[in-house]
Amino acid sequence: MESNGGDASRILREIETLKATKTEIEQRISALEAQLRETNLDDRTGTVLNGSCPPISTVHSDFGHSLSPEMIYRYSRHLLLPSFGVQGQSNLIKSSILVVGAGGLGSPALLYLAACGVGRLGIVDHDVVELNNMHRQIIHREEYIGQPKVKSAAASCLSINSTINIVEHKEALRTSNALDILSQYDIIVDATDNAPSRYLISDCCVVLGKPLVSGAALGMEGQLTVYNYNGGPCYRCLFPTPPPTTACQRCSDSGVLGVVPGIIGCLQALEAIKIASAVGEPLTGRMILFDALSARIRIVKIRGRSLQCEVCGENATFTRQQFQEFDYEKFTQSPLSTLPVTLNLLQADSRISSKEFKEKIAKGEAHVLIDVRPQHHFKIVSLPGSLNIPLPSLEARLSEISATLEDNEKGKYSGSGPQIFVVCRRGNDSQRAVQYLHKVGFTSAKDIIGGLEGWARDVDPDFPAY
Amino acid sequence: MQLTLEFGGGLELLCNSVKIHNVNVEPQDIELQGGTKKLIMKDLLTWIRGNLIKERPEMFMKGDTVRPGVLVLVNDCDWELSGQLNTTLEEKDVVVFISTLHGG
Numbered sequence A: 001m002e003s004n005g006g007d008a009s010r011i012l013r014e015i016e017t018l019k020a021t022k023t024e025i026e027q028r029i030s031a032l033e034a035q036l037r038e039t040n041l042d043d044r045t046g047t048v049l050n051g052s053c054p055p056i057s058t059v060h061s062d063f064g065h066s067l068s069p070e071m072i073y074r075y076s077r078h079l080l081l082p083s084f085g086v087q088g089q090s091n092l093i094k095s096s097i098l099v100v101g102a103g104g105l106g107s108p109a110l111l112y113l114a115a116c117g118v119g120r121l122g123i124v125d126h127d128v129v130e131l132n133n134m135h136r137q138i139i140h141r142e143e144y145i146g147q148p149k150v151k152s153a154a155a156s157c158l159s160i161n162s163t164i165n166i167v168e169h170k171e172a173l174r175t176s177n178a179l180d181i182l183s184q185y186d187i188i189v190d191a192t193d194n195a196p197s198r199y200l201i202s203d204c205c206v207v208l209g210k211p212l213v214s215g216a217a218l219g220m221e222g223q224l225t226v227y228n229y230n231g232g233p234c235y236r237c238l239f240p241t242p243p244p245t246t247a248c249q250r251c252s253d254s255g256v257l258g259v260v261p262g263i264i265g266c267l268q269a270l271e272a273i274k275i276a277s278a279v280g281e282p283l284t285g286r287m288i289l290f291d292a293l294s295a296r297i298r299i300v301k302i303r304g305r306s307l308q309c310e311v312c313g314e315n316a317t318f319t320r321q322q323f324q325e326f327d328y329e330k331f332t333q334s335p336l337s338t339l340p341v342t343l344n345l346l347q348a349d350s351r352i353s354s355k356e357f358k359e360k361i362a363k364g365e366a367h368v369l370i371d372v373r374p375q376h377h378f379k380i381v382s383l384p385g386s387l388n389i390p391l392p393s394l395e396a397r398l399s400e401i402s403a404t405l406e407d408n409e410k411g412k413y414s415g416s417g418p419q420i421f422v423v424c425r426r427g428n429d430s431q432r433a434v435q436y437l438h439k440v441g442f443t444s445a446k447d448i449i450g451g452l453e454g455w456a457r458d459v460d461p462d463f464p465a466y
Numbered sequence B: 001m002q003l004t005l006e007f008g009g010g011l012e013l014l015c016n017s018v019k020i021h022n023v024n025v026e027p028q029d030i031e032l033q034g035g036t037k038k039l040i041m042k043d044l045l046t047w048i049r050g051n052l053i054k055e056r057p058e059m060f061m062k063g064d065t066v067r068p069g070v071l072v073l074v075n076d077c078d079w080e081l082s083g084q085l086n087t088t089l090e091e092k093d094v095v096v097f098i099s100t101l102h103g104g
Helices: A002-045 A069-074 A085-094 A106-115 A149-160 A175-182 A195-208 A259-277 A320-325 A328-332 A354-363 A375-380 A395-410 A429-439 A451-458 B011-015 B041-051
Strands: A096-100 A120-124 A165-169 A187-190 A212-218 A221-227 A286-291 A296-301 A367-371 A419-423 A446-448 B002-008 B020-024 B070-074 B094-099
Touching: A002 A149, A085 A259, A096 A106, A106 A120, A106 A149, A106 A187, A106 A259, A120 A149, A149 A165, A175 A195, A175 A320, A187 A195, A187 A259, A195 A212, A195 A320, A195 A328, A212 A259, A221 A259, A259 A286, A296 B070, A354 A451, A367 A395, A419 A429, A419 A451, A429 A446, A446 A451, B002 B011, B011 B094
Parallel strands: A096 A120, A096 A187, A120 A165, A187 A212, A367 A419, A419 A446, B002 B094
Antiparallel strands: A212 A221, A221 A286, A286 A296, B002 B020, B070 B094
16 A cells, blocks of 8 residues: 555656646747747748747858858757868758658658758648557657647657758648649658659659659668659659559558668658758669668669650650649559558448447357458457468368368357358458358358457457557 | 579568579570570569469569569669660679569
8 A cells, every 4th residue: 555655646746747847848839939930930031041049130251151150069060071061051051851751751851851950841741640650750759649740740850950940731742732832842852651642742843843852661671762863763764654552562551660761761861961962972873772681782773764754754745734633543543641441342241340240249159250361460469269361371271161160060059050250450351251252152251341440449449459 | 594583672472482592594494585595584584483483473574574663673783774674694693673662
């Protein structure tokens, strides 16, 4: 009891401390917001360099450059680099960079771009921060879970460097708004996570003549290059035809080691900084292929701009209007948003809701529950009594289903035989499995609508989601 | 002919999840182009399809070339720069097949 009392007072003390910190942070945020408004105002009137802190209205012409004393101190380690120096930093401060996507790639890219003093930094994202983002999207803090990623990312950037101008674009990038948003920046960083967005951003960069720093990561691998710059190719020169949708895996399905997009995002920041400061050789006409597991980095030479490219080629006439009318979702056969696909392959009487399934269990109806997810998914969490037969091995393991059915039949029920139910993560593969089972004679098989996600949502809120 | 073949970006899943394959492709193993004794990428693709790809060949090839979204690199150089399907291969060449990634 005594230890409980001690715990309680310790917790109360901690709450008090946190509340004090919270007030302090809120005050700081409003001070910064006020400062930001002032900076924006100054930017428009063009009187001051991109927001020094506190705003200084005189240019330090004595030094022969436009860096304020505070900037000199803040960026001193950049200025000490002979190959970067005052010129590189001044270029950076005058530049504007847009990062599309504040996720695994965008997080480190934004943090470094904010820290290094890019004058105006734009962030595009329509999503909110979720707990399962935190392992890789290191710009976000736990207290921002449920809040817009742009808001969270902007707050982190400003807490690192309050002297730069951060612009929040809390919307999904579409053909209707892309020209307007991208045209406000010198350099575009593609930190998105899907094929249609990649084509959309690349085409828009070609139309507007902007360099594009493009990164991608999945599983244990990453890729990086600079498109549409110094005679290099655009995304379409390299990939004129979109890949089949089955080849477009997403982190939410295939997984990703958190640090892998982190590394690629850092390299994206580096390439953007090189272009913005006009220092070094940009990664154009070359591509970095990063394999984390085998610790291998390959830098390969890729084709130059393709004369036949439909967007940037010699005879291409891809206009703003054509861009705005282009259907990227249709072109790539995949959605611009990352919402999971919901298939509808079966007749209603071959399907059952998770609630109905729960009732059947409660009544003790004989059944066989087959979970067709991959084995490593099954190991994360599964429904009790389910039999794991991953979809690709279903054909080879039909005899196991027959055997299980027979065992069940011998058991409790003499009347109608046990029924087959199929479950997966979201209710797509289970439909494919049921289609197949029907074909091979298990005509009573039904899939559980919405899969385990549906089960967690409608039946058992304590069932872990992943 | 000794060649090193590498599969990445998920293509390794089509060949038993093995990324690097040190293979010996003899010119007699393959159909020769116009009677000349050389191995070109077109022949190598046929050989790979027959010998290395264990599942879903449509995820690797479309028609007689690689499917859209696959970059082919011969000695770290885009095969577009060396003649694509007609690229002539030589002893100890390294050929990389990599599926473009979209995640982030």
